Amino acid sequence: MFHESVLNDKTLDRFICNYTSCPISCKCYYQPTKMKVVLHCAGRNLLEMTDLNLKELDDRLVYREVKLKYEESKAEVNLQHNSISRLSAVSYLGKISLLNLSFNNLKDIDPDILLKIPKNAVIDLRSNPMLRKLPKEIASFESSNVNISFLTLDCTCEDEMYTWLPDWIKASGTHKQIDVFCVIDEENVPASDISKQRLGCTNFIPLYITATVFVILLILGVLAIYCRYELYLLCRNRCQSDNSNEMHKYHLYIAYDDQDAILATWIIEKFCPSLERRGYVVFLPSRDTRPGTPKEEEIRGAIKRSQNVVFFLTDDFVSGKDLWMMIEYRSAWNNFKENVSRKIILVDNHYTKRGKIQINSLRAIFSVGILIHFHEDVINKVCRHLTLPKGHDDFHII
Numbered sequence: 001m002f003h004e005s006v007l008n009d010k011t012l013d014r015f016i017c018n019y020t021s022c023p024i025s026c027k028c029y030y031q032p033t034k035m036k037v038v039l040h041c042a043g044r045n046l047l048e049m050t051d052l053n054l055k056e057l058d059d060r061l062v063y064r065e066v067k068l069k070y071e072e073s074k075a076e077v078n079l080q081h082n083s084i085s086r087l088s089a090v091s092y093l094g095k096i097s098l099l100n101l102s103f104n105n106l107k108d109i110d111p112d113i114l115l116k117i118p119k120n121a122v123i124d125l126r127s128n129p130m131l132r133k134l135p136k137e138i139a140s141f142e143s144s145n146v147n148i149s150f151l152t153l154d155c156t157c158e159d160e161m162y163t164w165l166p167d168w169i170k171a172s173g174t175h176k177q178i179d180v181f182c183v184i185d186e187e188n189v190p191a192s193d194i195s196k197q198r199l200g201c202t203n204f205i206p207l208y209i210t211a212t213v214f215v216i217l218l219i220l221g222v223l224a225i226y227c228r229y230e231l232y233l234l235c236r237n238r239c240q241s242d243n244s245n246e247m248h249k250y251h252l253y254i255a256y257d258d259q260d261a262i263l264a265t266w267i268i269e270k271f272c273p274s275l276e277r278r279g280y281v282v283f284l285p286s287r288d289t290r291p292g293t294p295k296e297e298e299i300r301g302a303i304k305r306s307q308n309v310v311f312f313l314t315d316d317f318v319s320g321k322d323l324w325m326m327i328e329y330r331s332a333w334n335n336f337k338e339n340v341s342r343k344i345i346l347v348d349n350h351y352t353k354r355g356k357i358q359i360n361s362l363r364a365i366f367s368v369g370i371l372i373h374f375h376e377d378v379i380n381k382v383c384r385h386l387t388l389p390k391g392h393d394d395f396h397i398i
Contacts, residue, residue: 016032020056054095122146138168250307256311281389307387318362
């Protein structure tokens with residue numbers, strides 16, 4: 001047919017279709033014989049990439065074959081010698097076969113927009129003095145198709161251009177990329193020669209690891225100094241067992257201030273009898289100390305023969321002023337450290353503040369050890385921490 005012969009006649013290069021939507025002073029046309037859209041806006045003082053309505057010709061192209069070729073056509077865009085500062089998401093990005101942005105004022109290149117351009121496109125970015133960085137995505141294009149001559153870049157360790165730019169430039173051939181420099185210490189260095197060592201980049205990962213390990217060790221050191229008793233108790237509690245081959249005469253030693261008449265009466269008349277009805281053997285100093293025996297010696301001996309010790313906290317005790325309770329506590333703590341089956345139980349009947357406790361190990365027990373508040377059913381809670389006497393399996397108090 002006639003239109004096919006015309007369409008295939010390669011001598012008819014002047015057969016073109018102009019775009020009425022073409023920006024003023026630009027040339028925009030479709031050349032069917034070469035299947036290309038031409039947008040020529042060189043030297044037009046443009047501040048941004050101009051767009052073009054490619055759908056304009058849809059209604060004007062009559063023949064189906066021509067329309068099909070139009071849909072497959074590529075765009076050649078010449079925007080050199082303008083003042084364009086950035087890439088724009090124009091409608092023809094996906095059709096570009098040639099993009100000339102040389103001699104402009106490009107400041108940066110948006111990677112997302114760049115990746116919309118076909119990978120086989122030819123891109124000219126020469127002589128853009130304000131373009132100081134190149135995105136790594138530009139390396140997805142054949143370096144021989146991208147011209148970055150006469151660019152002076154700010155190459156740093158952070159942008160990591162040294163990891164890909166030198167090899168990419170070298171792959172294009174020496175004739176393609178001319179005078180591409182990186183500024184290093186106020187000196188222009190050929191971009192093809194930059195390296196991690198040339199930039200003076202330090203591998204920060206080992207430093208971070210070293211710093212992290214140092215901080216962890218420092219924290220552990222501080223904890224070991226200021227929280228050594230707490231750490232000891234936490235570790236001890238993980239391996240503590242109620243089963244022990246060591247025989248004890250007493251299940252529980254009771255340490256309290258016998259000058260507190262109300263507390264002493266409650267312990268003698270209720271606490272001790274309740275435990276003993278359950279089968280526990282209890283040592284109560286005010287009741288069980290033998291007359292004529294040195295008190296300190298009696299205390300140490302009784303605590304050594306006791307599997308557990310319960311302390312009723314007082315202000316004088318936690319501040320270290322109660323002499324006899326301090327003797328009881330030191331003896332209990334020494335035995336406590338020797339055998340993991342032993343327990344020290346604290347009963348707080350004075351709403352004690354942790355900050356008032358002057359004894360470090362006692363403060364640790366108060367924080368992470370066995371602490372029972374007086375209003376919390378003391379008898380039952382104490383029994384839960386004691387080994388059940390043989391022949392007794394009922395924990396309910398009668």
